[in-house]
Amino acid sequence: MSKITIAIDGYSSCGKSTLAKSLAAHLHYAYADSGAMYRCITLYALRKGVIKDGSFLPEEIIKLLPEIKLSFEFNPQTKSSDTFLNAENVEKEIRLMVVSENVSQVSAIHEVRVHMIAIQRKLGKNRGIVMDGRDIGSNVFPSAELKIFMTSDTDIRTQRRFDEYKAKGQNVSFSDIKTNLLSRDYEDTHRKENPLIQASDAVVLDNTDLSREEQLEFVVKLIHELSHSKK
Numbered sequence: 001m002s003k004i005t006i007a008i009d010g011y012s013s014c015g016k017s018t019l020a021k022s023l024a025a026h027l028h029y030a031y032a033d034s035g036a037m038y039r040c041i042t043l044y045a046l047r048k049g050v051i052k053d054g055s056f057l058p059e060e061i062i063k064l065l066p067e068i069k070l071s072f073e074f075n076p077q078t079k080s081s082d083t084f085l086n087a088e089n090v091e092k093e094i095r096l097m098v099v100s101e102n103v104s105q106v107s108a109i110h111e112v113r114v115h116m117i118a119i120q121r122k123l124g125k126n127r128g129i130v131m132d133g134r135d136i137g138s139n140v141f142p143s144a145e146l147k148i149f150m151t152s153d154t155d156i157r158t159q160r161r162f163d164e165y166k167a168k169g170q171n172v173s174f175s176d177i178k179t180n181l182l183s184r185d186y187e188d189t190h191r192k193e194n195p196l197i198q199a200s201d202a203v204v205l206d207n208t209d210l211s212r213e214e215q216l217e218f219v220v221k222l223i224h225e226l227s228h229s230k231k
């Protein structure tokens, strides 16, 4: 089968990136984390002092867009791609809680979305890509051959994020993480533009009780079925 486009959307901290990365490695495809792109804009705006105490003027963020260059580079150590903001590796910094707390509002700005979506479509123009996010199957690549919509129990999602923060030595409480996940889910599903929705042709993957290997197996099976149906 020739290379296809795979869109993975879903709620915050469902393990979309983990699945997308392992799938891309399995298929020798490119991987793009669209959430990381919105996180970079947010980080840049925080550094520039445009976001103060959780509030900002959208036009101030829009003005920053031409100054921001985003790229992804494969890291042979982690066997995954790192996110670069103006040639600086910001993979760790974009995951900080302060970025998570502001990113949903930044990603709701029309001009930010238009800018990001243009870059995402460019990244995927040759197919052979796995991209994860919120609107990839519904809006960025509406004709993607395979669309996955991921869900998971909220406490399981919170626990996974909590363990990640702990492993990185960051002291964030379980309840702060849960509050952040729920508020981002609300904002992402209720925003006017390109909200998180399940595309009508997406396959639902609830990974509450599934291991990473089982999730990969599930999607690889779907790809096999797809390639047989195309014959």
Ligand code: DC
Pocket: 012, 013, 034, 035, 036, 038, 039, 103, 104, 107, 108, 132, 133, 134, 135, 136, 184, 188
């Ligand atoms: O996947 P993530 O949690 O790193 O994404 C961070 C935020 O970016 C998320 O809360 C909403 C926004 N986002 C978006 O609006 N559209 C996407 N395609 C990906 C992320």
